[in-house]
Amino acid sequence: MPSTSRTERALYSIGRPLVRCFYRVNTLGLENLPDGGFLLLPNHISWVDAIVLQLACPRPIRYVIDQEYYHQPILHPFLRAPGCIPINIRHSYAAVRAASEKIAEGEIVCVFPEGQLERRGTLLRLQRGYELIARHASAQVVPVWLDQLWGSIFSFQGGRFFWKLPRRLRYPVTVAFGKPLKAEAADTATAREELLKLGEFCFSCRPSLDRHLAEECIRGLKRRMFATAVIDGTDHSKLSRAKLLGAAAALSRHLRKEFSDERIAIVLPASKGSMLANLAVTLADKVPVDLNFTMGRAANESSCRRANLRVAISATPFIPRLKDFPWPEHVLKLDELLPRIKRQIIFWWIVSALVPARLLLRLLHIPKVGGHREAVLLFTSGTTGEPKGVVVSHRNVVGNVSQFRALLDAKKTDAILGSLPFFHTFGSTVTLWYPLIEGVRIVTYPNPLEPAKCAALIEQYKLTFLLATPTFLRLYLRKAEPEQLRTLRLIIVGAEKLPLDLASHFEKRFDTKVFEGYGLTETAPVVSVNLPDPEPKKPGEQVQSSSRLGSVGRLAPGIAAEIREPETERKLSLYETGMLWLRGANIFEGYLHDPKRTAEVLRDGWLKTGDIGRFDEDGFLYIEGRLSRFSKIGGEMVPHEAIEQKITDLLELSGRDERPIAVMGVQDEAKGEALVLLSAVDVDLGELREKLRDAGAPNLWIPKHIQRVEAIPVLASGKLDLKKCQELAVEP
Numbered sequence: 239m240p241s242t243s244r245t246e247r248a249l250y251s252i253g254r255p256l257v258r259c260f261y262r263v264n265t266l267g268l269e270n271l272p273d274g275g276f277l278l279l280p281n282h283i284s285w286v287d288a289i290v291l292q293l294a295c296p297r298p299i300r301y302v303i304d305q306e307y308y309h310q311p312i313l314h315p316f317l318r319a320p321g322c323i324p325i326n327i328r329h330s331y332a333a334v335r336a337a338s339e340k341i342a343e344g345e346i347v348c349v350f351p352e353g354q355l356e357r358r359g360t361l362l363r364l365q366r367g368y369e370l371i372a373r374h375a376s377a378q379v380v381p382v383w384l385d386q387l388w389g390s391i392f393s394f395q396g397g398r399f400f401w402k403l404p405r406r407l408r409y410p411v412t413v414a415f416g417k418p419l420k421a422e423a424a425d426t427a428t429a430r431e432e433l434l435k436l437g438e439f440c441f442s443c444r445p446s447l448d449r450h451l452a453e454e455c456i457r458g459l460k461r462r463m464f465a466t467a468v469i470d471g472t473d474h475s476k477l478s479r480a481k482l483l484g485a486a487a488a489l490s491r492h493l494r495k496e497f498s499d500e501r502i503a504i505v506l507p508a509s510k511g512s513m514l515a516n517l518a519v520t521l522a523d524k525v526p527v528d529l530n531f532t533m534g535r536a537a538n539e540s541s542c543r544r545a546n547l548r549v550a551i552s553a554t555p556f557i558p559r560l561k562d563f564p565w566p567e568h569v570l571k572l573d574e575l576l577p578r579i580k581r582q583i584i585f586w587w588i589v590s591a592l593v594p595a596r597l598l599l600r601l602l603h604i605p606k607v608g609g610h611r612e613a614v615l616l617f618t619s620g621t622t623g624e625p626k627g628v629v630v631s632h633r634n635v636v637g638n639v640s641q642f643r644a645l646l647d648a649k650k651t652d653a654i655l656g657s658l659p660f661f662h663t664f665g666s667t668v669t670l671w672y673p674l675i676e677g678v679r680i681v682t683y684p685n686p687l688e689p690a691k692c693a694a695l696i697e698q699y700k701l702t703f704l705l706a707t708p709t710f711l712r713l714y715l716r717k718a719e720p721e722q723l724r725t726l727r728l729i730i731v732g733a734e735k736l737p738l739d740l741a742s743h744f745e746k747r748f749d750t751k752v753f754e755g756y757g758l759t760e761t762a763p764v765v766s767v768n769l770p771d772p773e774p775k776k777p778g779e780q781v782q783s784s785s786r787l788g789s790v791g792r793l794a795p796g797i798a799a800e801i802r803e804p805e806t807e808r809k810l811s812l813y814e815t816g817m818l819w820l821r822g823a824n825i826f827e828g829y830l831h832d833p834k835r836t837a838e839v840l841r842d843g844w845l846k847t848g849d850i851g852r853f854d855e856d857g858f859l860y861i862e863g864r865l866s867r868f869s870k871i872g873g874e875m876v877p878h879e880a881i882e883q884k885i886t887d888l889l890e891l892s893g894r895d896e897r898p899i900a901v902m903g904v905q906d907e908a909k910g911e912a913l914v915l916l917s918a919v920d921v922d923l924g925e926l927r928e929k930l931r932d933a934g935a936p937n938l939w940i941p942k943h944i945q946r947v948e949a950i951p952v953l954a955s956g957k958l959d960l961k962k963c964q965e966l967a968v969e970p
Contacts, residue, residue: 261286262408265294266440267382267415275341276378276418277371278348281433282355284392287384291348294413300340302333302349302371323347334367338375347371351429357772357782359388359644360792361433363856364426372421379424381416381432385440388644388795394772412440426855427811434798435821441796442823446640450608451632451671452520453599454639458675459483460595462650467673470510471657471683471695477510479677484587486514487602488579490521491586494603501525501615503542503550503566507684508656508665511572515551516660516670520613521602527615528661530625531560532953537625539564541617544627544830608632610827616663618759627830628663628759637823638762639672641794645767646703646728653679654703655696657686657710663763664732668705678703686710693718700725707733708740709897709956711752715743723748730755730767734957735861735879738788739892756790756861760845762824766859767791789858797822800844801852804865815862818851819844850875866960869903869911871938876913878902881939888929891919897950900958901941902967914967915941918949945969 278299280291292299303322323336337347349371351364372379387393390409414436419428441447459467463480470476477485493502502519504526506512512528519526527545529538541547542564549568557571576583590598613632617625654673658665673680681699683692686706693714696704704723708731714723729744729752736754744752751770757763768785785791793799801816802809810816825845828836839846850862867878878901885891891898899917906912915921923944930940951962 260409261290261293262410263290263293264410264412265415266412266443267417268296270415270417271295271297271346271380272378272418275344275375276346276380277337277341277368277375278346278380278382279351279368279424279429279433280348280382280384281361281437282350282352283359283384283387284355284390286390286392287350287387288348290384290387290411291382291413295346297346299346299348300337302337302347334370334374337371338377341371341375341377347377351426354782355394356388357394358769358784358792359393359795361430361437361857362782364429366426368429369421369424369426372424376421378418378420379429380418381429381436383412383414383416383433383436383440385412385414385437386444387411412443414440427813427853430853430857431798431800431812434793438796438798438822441637441641444640447633447637447823448607448609449632449636450523450605451613451635452523452602452604453606453608454636455517455520455671455674456483456598456602456604457595458677460590460598461677463591465677466679468510468513468656469679469681469699471681471691472509475510477514480591481587482514482517483590484585485576485583486517486521487586487590488582489514489518489576490602491582492575492579493518493522493524497524497549497568499524499547499549501527501545501547503545503547504528504660505531505550505552505560505563505565506556506572506660508659508669508682509684510682511553512660513670513674513680513682515572517674519551521604523603523605525612525615527617528659528666530617530659530661531563532659533617533625535562535564537617540624541627542566545615608636612827614666615830616661616666616759626832626835629827629830630762631827634762634824634826635667635671636675637796638667638764638794639675641796641822641824642668642672642764643676644795645764645769648676648678648703650677652702652727653681653699654705655692655701656680656682656705657684657692658705658707659686662733663759664705664707664757667762667764687713689713689717693722696726697722697724702727704729706731707956708736709734709952711744712740715740715747718748720748723750726750728770729753732757732763732767735863737883737886737892739887741787743892751785753785754790756859758845758847760826760839760847761820761822762826764794764824765790765797765820766793768858783856786854786856786858789854789860791859792857793859794822794824797824799853799859804850812853813855815850815852817865818847818849818859818861820847821845850877869913871903871906871909871911871913874938876903876911876938878913881913881935881941884930884933884935884939885915885926888933889919889921889926897952897958900950900963902963904967906942912942913940915944916947916950916963916966917944918947920946 301322340347349368351368352362353365416432416436459479464478466476467479467482468477504515516526547566550566551570554571554573610631612629614630616628656669660666660670681695704726732755741752753768755767757765768791771784772781774781798821800819804817821844848865852860863877863879869876881901898919902914903911904914927940951959953959
């Protein structure tokens with residue numbers, strides 16, 4: 239083992255106890271550290287990363303430091319004493335040689351491969367300088383992840399360093415050392431993949447993820463209790479956080495007393511009543527099942543049967559709108575039930591306001607652990623067949639809310655328009671559980687297809703977040719005025735691909751960007767999202783890009799990814815195109831009573847998404863399309879969505895409210911599959927073929943047949959109804 243100087247030992251003996259006063263460091267993976275010299279590769283979250291890392295490591299670490307910092311008079315004595323190695327980025331050979339010599343002497347050398355502090359808490363591009371050191375020294379490379387430092391006063395959370403109060407003393411931090419990589423194998427794609435896996439491992443170890451969803455809601459609502467929690471956009475009535483908690487607590491007691499059922503259906507659009515019902519069912523330690531009342535009778539009968547639903551919560555004014563709905567045995571009407579338990583509501587309102595959260599949890603009999611137990615049951619939209627019951631655990635919802643919180647970094651003044659139905663996974667987590675837990679005000683409106691009224695609510699209540707699907711967003715182009723949306727600081731779309739023409743038209747009309755995210759019902763749902771770039775502190779300052787056109791953003795914290803070959807499942811580089819697999823605390827528990835389909839998509843904690851994707855070197859994820867939206871023609875994979883975008887551009891169809899075309903694959907004896915263009919507008923096949931050829935499109939992209947239809951079938955979420963589209967495509 240290498241020796242340390244007297245000055246160095248003195249610095250460690252003073253520094254370690256001092257740092258321990260402020261941080262409680264949990265170290266994992268020490269057994270992975272090689273005995274000799276090696277290169278350490280951590281993520282870079284805060285100004286104290288090096289100190290925390292040294293606290294976790296039993297041996298001295300030699301840090302490679304930018305010479306601009308190394309030679310600053312105040313810092314120089316503290317950086318020279320532990321043997322830091324200065325580096326000039328433009329002339330790095332001397333530092334590479336010095337680092338290699340230290341490794342050869344049995345020392346640990348550390349390089350922060352991102353080269354700068356993260357401004358969003360997500361991993362940046364890995365600079366290739368560390369590869370030079372590793373190969374020059376023939377050194378093993380050990381990835382290491384520092385978890386939970388994002389949010390400390392030394393991180394950029396909140397848009398600034400230092401100038402914020404610490405959340406707690408002895409801040410909990412996890413440091414996880416990964417398995418060593420050989421120098422020749424430690425390219426940037428592999429290093430990024432291993433760092434993301436360590437990040438997922440650390441995130442999944444957080445004790446808070448095992449809390450019951452009801453506990454998280456109670457703790458969230460207890461903060462700023464008298465602030466407005468929800469405004470109903472139909473009648474403009476309001477509920478404070480205390481009143482919402484009190485009413486939900488009283489209703490939960492009624493549900494516990496009257497019904498022994500494990501699951502309770504909720505048949506309501508996005509509204510104040512729907513939020514109350516979902517919260518009450520969760521406080522009763524039961525599973526809310528928001529049914530998709532737009533799917534039709536057969537699909538809902540299947541859902542009720544599979545989930546064994548005997549009790550539903552709805553409202554008298556809403557019930558007549560559903561002409562052919564398979565109502566279960568017991569239907570509770572909120573407008574009739576709540577007046578009957580008014581005394582209990584007042585009692586629990588007072589108790590909720592006066593009693594500490596810990597005692598309130600005991601009074602309401604909230605379990606201490608939620609963990610992998612079922613918390614929410616969602617049914618997929620049935621784009622390819624019968625809806626599947628997606629079992630979402632307490633850990634999934636609590637974890638995904640935590641991930642979304644880190645990405646969004648909301649302020650107390652922020653407010654969300656909640657028009658997405660809660661039976662949609664995006665609406666469930668982001669506009670229901672997230673506002674309840676985080677304390678973000680929400681204004682609900684039951685119909686996202688009424689953009690004029692939604693825009694009026696945005697203007698009236700000065701809302702800052704709009705979460706929608708591209709289909710719904712397109713309606714705003716025609717029905718909303720620019721001044722109505724001027725308070726929005728963030729617009730995020732998901733559920734389907736964002737057409738680039740829609741994004742550019744929206745930005746041109748409303749002078750605000752649209753940011754695309756990505757998620758699945760099976761991921762609870764948030765996986766990644768583009769975000770606005772941080773504002774420069776001074777003119778001309780370079781900022782870290784948080785979005786990239788055509789991508790779906792960087793992964794949320796705590797999610798690991800692999801790219802595999804679709805047919806053989808052979809592992810590929812993250813930078814290659816293939817099937818996207820994900821792992822994280824937000825990955826669902828499986829399909830309800832369907833072990834076969836569960837086994838098809840879940841393997842050792844990894845989710846096979848069904849989406850074809852790749853990452854770029856900056857960590858942005860690109861989704862090329864769902865595997866089901868590719869055709870294999872003549873041995874090549876042909877992307878339906880890319881063809882649709884190309885045809886839309888060539889035929890200038892982008893300005894329409896409704897989807898004008900859809901490409902489907904049908905069986906073909908000659909080439910395996912052939913493309914059929916479903917079109918809601920008149921299109922001449924010969925003219926289209928000529929335009930595609932002139933535009934340089936491959937011959938395989940040219941549809942073989944055009945099927946004229948009245949309208950392109952879509953679901954309530956705005957997604958293509960692939961099952962109905964396929965039926966139309968094969969019609970003679």
